[in-house]
Amino acid sequence: MTPAGRRPPAERLALPGVLTAAQIDATVAGIAAGQRDDGAIPWFRGHHLDPWDHVEAAMALDTAGEHGRAEAAYRWLAEHQNPDGSWYAAYADGDHRAPTDRARETNFTAYVAVGVWHHYLSTGDDAFLDRMWPVVYAAVEFVLQLQQPGGQIGWKREADGTAVTDALLTGSSSIHQALRCALAIAEHREEPQPDWELAAGLLAHAIRRHPERFLDKGHYSMDWYYPVLGGALTGDEAAARLAADWDRFVVPGLGVRCVVPNPWVTGGESCELALALWAVGQSDHAVEILRWIQHLRADDGMYWTGYVYEDDAIWPEERTTWTAGSLLLAVAALGGDEATTAVFGGERLPRGLEPDCRC
CATH class of the missing domain: 1.50.10.10 (Glycosyltransferase)
Known part of the structure; x- marks a missing residue:
């Protein structure tokens, strides 16, 4: 025991x-x-890292009590977040100096909120939540810049900054979970985010009632x-x-x-x-x-x-x-x-x- x-x-x-x-x-x-010594978790050593799967693996480590390893994974995200709040879609072997896909995908970026809230619930570490709040805030703000009037979230920004406003149902559904976790963090910190509440509700409505607003996949x-x-x-x-x-x-x-x-x-x-x-x-x-x-x-x-x-x-x-x-x-x-x-x-x-x- x-x-x-x-x-x-x-x-x-x-x-x-x-x-x-x-x-x-x-x-x-x-x-x-x-996992690399710097906390990055690529698909496997020698392959690329994408931010969504990196978080998924970190969450799994937390379920197994490997909280130090999980925290190192979130530290990697905090240290290598782009100025606009995003991350690139892929990094060679998790090396932040070697992005292989400079597109910035909204669902990849949003998922940090799920991981951060999961880690906090796993550990009760308020200091961790304080450190990661600016990271989550910036990530959510990046994502919501691509929300469309119908509630769906545009897929990504291309490497040159061009917004791809077509929305993916899977990606937007993942973002819906992430927005709710981000709101939980904000609520815990007593920092209300009414714009996020509106965005989450509008997105949920689009997913439930308007399949035509998403690419047919x-x-x-x-x-x-x-x-x-x-x-x-x-x-x-x-x-x-x-x-x-x-x-x-x-x-x-x-x-x-x-x-x-x-x-x-x-x-x-x-x-x-x-x-x-x-x-x-x-x-x-x-x-x-x-x-x-x-x-x-x-x-x-x-x-x-x-x-x-x-x-x-x-x-x-x-x-x-x-x-x-x-x-x-x-x-x-x-x-x-x-x-x-x-x-x-x-x-x-x-x-x-x-x-x-x-x-």
Whole structure:
């Protein structure tokens, strides 16, 4: 037992029939091995870092009690934030001096708010929240500059500063979660942000009622479940959305397709669907999905990105920190980890102010 009388993190994350404590330890060690000394967490060493997946891996480290490593990941973001509040879309091996994609994507930038609030809830570290508040504030302000009159969030700014106002449903759904976490931070600090409340409400309305305001990417499974995972759809409406395309995207015994009609299931999408299922009270289905994808587990405790089942082939041949991270977040939610259930369950997150319309 730990000095506080609580079970060690690996034991708390163990999921009967899916993962043992020893297997959890191996997965956590695999993510930690991919982290650079400066805190950056690339997909794997030698590949690139993107800010969204960097945060996802940091959150996973927090679920496992690796708070120092997680804080180092957020310190990397704080130290290398662009003057406009953004981060670049990709950095070679997490080297801030070597951006490989200088576009600045809104959902990549917004996700820091989810990670920062998750870390605070995991640690209770007010000094950390004080240090990261200016980072979160600047990131949200960058993102909201690209919000469109209909509520949706433009995808990115190109390297030359050109705004891409087309909106992605998955990205905007992720931003919706991030805005709610940013509002939770502001509320905790007693620094109201009424503009953010309006923005979050308008965005939620667009996601729920106006699919025409987003690019048509309906052949991607993320566009199916992300309005649920991001918290814009809840209750019966969320359950109905997941049921409607279940047979289209879920391959029994293997996991979730990334995109139809390709015969390719992926670990990240499968774990995120498990989180969405947990959020709507379908924990049994969530556990089943996580059990299925254990065929992607490698000997080192990490997870292959995907599997082409018609060819019986692992593809691509890479084991990413974010795939392993999404798995740990899913088992943490199912196990009742308070920080993880708070940011993905959303019951205690501010909801913003919805527009007064019936459109």
